Amino acid sequence: MNPSTAFAVRGSLGINLCWGPPKFGSNELFNNVLSKSCRFMVFSPSGDYFAYINGTTLYLLQTKNWEIIATIENTKCYHLSFSPKGTYLCSWEPFIVNSTNPQGLPNLHIYKSENGKLLKSFVQKKQIKWEPLWSSDETLFSRLVNSDVIFYDLENFNVVNKIHTYKVVSYSISPTIGTYYILCHTQGSPGQPSIGRLFNYPLFENQQSVANKSFFQCDKVEFYWNSKGSHVLLLTMTEVDKTGGSYYGKQGLHFISTSGETAMVTMNKEGPIYNVEWSPKNTEFCVVYGFMPARASIFNLKCEIIHEFGASPRNSLYYNTFGNILLLAGFGNLRGHIELWDTNSKKLIGKCEAPDTTVLQWSPDGTHFITATTAPRLRIGNGYKVWHYSGALIHEQIYPSDELYEVSWQTVPKGTFKEPTVTSQKVEGIVPSIPQPSKEAYRPPSARNRPPVQFNLHDDESGPAKPSKAALKQKKKRENKKARNLEEKETSTNPPITSNVTVVLTGDEEKDKKIKNIKKKLDAIAKLKDQQAQGKTLEINQIAKVKAEEELLTELNKLQM
Structure with missing residues (x-):
């Protein structure tokens, strides 16, 4: 049990x-x-400790019997975080300069969790990126100071290493043990690309980087490591889309492996990237993207789509602890529709509605999840609900006159819970105290006794309306003219690069079609080889195309026999 x-x-x-x-x-x-x-509360990663701020006092408790083990007075801290193993507690408070302290006092503090002893204090003026980064075994302790990544020892907090030649804007440490990888983001100057550099600690010279990935249109980067630390995704973002195509700015998704492979993750629908998350199983990741209704796709380690969940009004995704259930949802300006999928069979196992949700978190047991409506995002209808993965509501607490700020499951050590067996069996739930709004569209009295008119708001849901013959003819003319102009322009500037393979048509319509298709692929490979000879680094999928040349030649010879 x-x-x-x-x-x-x-x-x-x-x-x-x-x-x-x-x-x-x-x-x-x-x-x-x-x-x-x-103001703030947090559990340590294994759930052994719990810390919270009450006024100007920081309290540190051990969760075995919930006794207070340390009380730190006269602190104005606003943020707390534990190290990966819970050995250390970090706190940040606003940096203040006044006539008494014109230089300001240190405002980032490191405490020992077992007794609350203050070990070291630093000056950390900015609130963003205040949190120090650790390796998962707490061997490495680091901070971003200006544009340098500084590494300290944990005995005396002396500087033992640094990255100081790349003007680092942000960085991340892999969750590996023994071998540590540091991924740094360097912002590009106007007209130049930004660069992500992957280093194997402590080899930080430029020629010693394990992998480099360049990208344009990037104001900031979010890093997503799989739990093994063998692969990382870089979500690049701009605050404003200068083309005017999206209110959300512009995003791109890039892939780097610790073996040195890089790739750009290609989506099959235009629009924003709302959410990215690795499966806890480490061999795949899911992305929610595209103009509404958005798509959700699962990619493998070759950045190939291996499953699509189709279009739906969604912008969020959450894997449970074990990776055998995937929750897809639409929050914010969406209605709060939630779908739960079995990741092994790719079958829908549950649905529910959680309108006005601002927080969602899976329970460590991998079977239940909690949703909450919190202030200051929403000050009306605050409360939380606990759900079963089948979509059944099993508990709720509403705050009719008070405000709810935060809910958080107590974390547990790995292995505490066993992976649940996923079934499609429905669980008995309770009726929500707040009635759900009607999902039926309003119909005026004059239309209530008539059959409903069917129409489609989005192309993704049933495909576009069939165009007329005249429209198709005009569209084909425009496409042909555009293709001719593009071909003439390319031919006038640079002669086309083609394969030196000569094909012989057989007169068989089916065979000749295949021969022409292979010829096109060989021409594309010749172009890639030329780019490689000029020093361009090919992506993973481009290298695979070049390697397939021999197979194409063999198939061509068989067709021409």
Whole structure:
């Protein structure tokens, strides 16, 4: 039998700890904090420690019996984070300069979790990217200082290494043990690309990089490592799409492996990239992208689409702890529709509606998840709900007059829960206290006794309307003219690069069609070879095309016999 789950709730009345399924109710070992000044709370990665801020006091508790092990007074910290193994607690407070301290005082503090002892303080003026980065075994401890990545020892916090020649804007450390990879993002100057450089610690010279990936249109980068630390995705973003194509700016997705391979992840629909996440199984990742209704696709390690979930109003995705259930949802300006999929069979196993959701988090048991409506994003209808993966609502708590700020499951050590067996069996749930809005479209009285008119809002849902013969004819003329102009322009500037292979048509219409198709592929390979000879680095899929040349020649010879 699996152990019980628990989650912490922070609101305008303070902090309380609740049991998750199947118990529900308050944790009797935790003394609820009754205060309107609780600003932040966090569990350590293994759930051994719990820290929160109440006014100007930082409290540190061990969760075995929920006793306070340290109380740190006179702190104005606004953010907390634990190191990967929970050995250290980091806190950040606003950097203040006044007449008494014209240089300012250190505002980033490192404490020992077991007793709350202050080990080191640093000056960290900016709130963004304040958090130090660690390796997963806590061997490496690092900070971004100006544009340098500084590494410290954990005994005296002396500088032991640094990356200082690349003007680093952001960086990330792989979740590997023993061998550590550092991925750095260098912002490109006007007209020049930004670069992602992957290094094997501590080899930081330019020629020692494991892989380099360049990309244009990038203001910032988000890094997504798989849990093994063998592959990483770089989501590049601009705040503004200068072409005017998207309100969300412009995004691109790039792939780097620690073996040195790079690629650009190609989507099959234009539009924003809303969400990216690796499966906990490490061999695939999912992306939600495209103008609404958005698509969700699963990619393999070759950046090839291996499954598509089709178009739907969605912008979020969440894998459960074990990677055997994928949750796809549409929040924010969308209605809150949630779908739950079995990732092995790719079958839909549950649906539900959670309107106005601002927070969603899977339980460590991989079977339940929690949704919440929180302030200050929304100040009306605050509350949280606990769901089963079949889509059944099994618990809810509404805050009719108070505000809810945060909910968080208590984390647990790896291996605490066993992977659940996914079934399509429905679980008995409860009826939500707030009635769901009607999903039927409004019909005026004059149309209520007539059959409904069917129409499609989006092309993705049933395909475009069939154009007239005249429209098709005009479209074909425009395409042919455009193709001729493009061909003439390319021919006038540079002679086309083609394969030196001569084909002989057989007179058989089917065979000749295949021969012409192979000839086109050989010409494309010749062009890639020419680009490679000029020093261009080919992508993974382009290298695969070049390697297929011998197979194409063999097939061509058989067809021409």
